[in-house]
Amino acid sequence: EIVLTQSPGTLSLFPGQRATLSCRASQTVPSNYLAWYQQKPGQAPRLLIYGASSRATGIPDRFSGSGSGTDFTLTISRLEPEDFAVYFCHRYGTSQTFGRGTKVEIK
Amino acid sequence: EPQLLESGGDVVQPGGSLTISCAGSGFAFSSFAMNWVRQAPGKGLEWVAAISGSGGTKNYADSVRGRFAISADFSKNTLYLQMNNLRADDTALYFCAKDFVGPYPNDAFDFWGQGTMVTVSS
Numbered sequence: 001e002i003v004l005t006q007s008p009g010t011l012s013l014f015p016g017q018r019a020t021l022s023c024r025a026s027q028t029v030p031s032n033y034l035a036w037y038q039q040k041p042g043q044a045p046r047l048l049i050y051g052a053s054s055r056a057t058g059i060p061d062r063f064s065g066s067g068s069g070t071d072f073t074l075t076i077s078r079l080e081p082e083d084f085a086v087y088f089c090h091r092y093g094t095s096q097t098f099g100r101g102t103k104v105e106i107k
Numbered sequence: 108e109p110q111l112l113e114s115g116g117d118v119v120q121p122g123g124s125l126t127i128s129c130a131g132s133g134f135a136f137s138s139f140a141m142n143w144v145r146q147a148p149g150k151g152l153e154w155v156a157a158i159s160g161s162g163g164t165k166n167y168a169d170s171v172r173g174r175f176a177i178s179a180d181f182s183k184n185t186l187y188l189q190m191n192n193l194r195a196d197d198t199a200l201y202f203c204a205k206d207f208v209g210p211y212p213n214d215a216f217d218f219w220g221q222g223t224m225v226t227v228s229s
Contacts, residue, residue, distance in 0.1 A: 033213075033215075035215035035216075037152075037216075043221075044202055044219035044220060044221055044222060045152065045202075045216075045219055046219075047207070047215055047216060047217045050207060050214075050215040050217075051215075056217060057217075088151065088152055090152075090215065090216075092213060092214055092215050092216075093213050094213060096142075096154035096157070096168075097154070098144075098151055098152040098153065098154065099151070100151045101151050101152075
């Protein structure tokens with residue numbers, strides 16, 4: 001089973017700054033079947049990125065995904081107040097695994 | 108836009124059983140695989156089970172295989188999760204989530220419900 005390790009656990013930044021979140025897989029993720037979700041307190045997760053780099057419908061272009069193989073990155077180019085949340089990566093396909101999440105908090 | 112509404116969460120004693128439901132609307136329910144994902148209080152996400160659009164394929168996480176059963180009533184656009192022999196570590200908010208592309212359970216999840224809480228405690 002592929003294990004996803006997200007880092008850092010918490011990222012403290014000011015609005016307007018760039019956020020770089022990492023998701024490292026213990027084995028190669030086939031077909032780059034890697035997604036990113038945003039979750040705010042008391043809400044369901046929201047799909048941001050699928051296929052490692054494709055933005056889901058309605059997701060602002062300040063969110064971008066990159067990477068392949070075992071190393072993936074979610075970048076938020078300029079943090080808006082509504083972007084402070086927890087972000088999870090998700091390996092999908094023949095099996096399903098989530099990372100433990102990265103909390104992006106206001107500094 | 109697709110909507111998913113879970114129900115049936117409750118407080119159950121260890122060793123007990125419970126069935127939770129998820130009603131779907133706004134999309135062709137039988138054309139997409141559906142999933143259950145849970146989140147223990149203050150913790151991350153854990154995929155639990157998936158069912159194909161036809162209902163013919165069912166997949167389970169190792170932690171629930173043999174205790175939980177996923178099913179769907181396509182005439183009612185409703186997804187179910189029957190949970191038996193419940194344990195304290197099954198305590199979580201249970202979300203249903205729709206597969207992004209189609210009927211085979213192998214995709215990202217593009218729509219989620221708000222969840223239903225299952226608490227296992229004596």
